[in-house]
Amino acid sequence: QVRLAESGGGLVQPGGSLRLSCAASGSIFGINFMLWYRQTPGKQREWVATSSRDGITNYADSVKGRFTISRDNVNGMVYLQMNSLKPEDTAVYYCTGNNIWGQGTQVTVSS
Numbered sequence: 850q851v852r853l854a855e856s857g858g859g860l861v862q863p864g865g866s867l868r869l870s871c872a873a874s875g876s877i878f879g880i881n882f883m884l885w886y887r888q889t890p891g892k893q894r895e896w897v898a899t900s901s902r903d904g905i906t907n908y909a910d911s912v913k914g915r916f917t918i919s920r921d922n923v924n925g926m927v928y929l930q931m932n933s934l935k936p937e938d939t940a941v942y943y944c945t946g947n948n949i950w951g952q953g954t955q956v957t958v959s960s
Contacts, residue, residue: 851875851925853944858954865958866932871944871951873925878902880946883920883927887940888953894943898929912938934958 857869869885877883885897898918899907906918917930927944934956941953 851877851880851947851949853946853949853951855942855944855951855954858942858956860957860959861934862960863935863958865934866930867934867956869929869931869942869944869954869956871927871929873927873946875925876923877920877925877927877946878922883918883944883946885918885927885929886943886945887938887956888943889940895940897942900927931956 852874854872855869857867861867881902882899884899886894887897888894897909897912898916900918900920908916915933920927936958939956939958941955943953944951
């Protein structure tokens with residue numbers, strides 16, 4: 850079974866950018882939909898973005914125009930480019946596909 854591991858989180862000032870990576874232990878070509886979610890303490894996990902195997906993408910309204918999801922099926926990588934970050938983007942970010950979840954990476958947007 851494929852395992853997922855996120856990285857790239859950190860502390861960034863409002864208006865800044867971060868690029869999250871999700872590394873799979875194998876090819877993700879067989880996984881049609883790869884997604885990013887995020888979660889803050891006391892709240893339900895929130896869907897952020899989806900990429901199909903063919904590169905069709907969808908975004909939550911809260912991140913549309915600021916975040917970009919992409920994937921490298923052969924090398925088993927999924928990315929989330931986050932621009933114009935806001936304090937409300939602060940959360941633990943998770944990637945998932947086929948109901949397999951990574952451990953998450955913390956993103957903190959603060960001055």
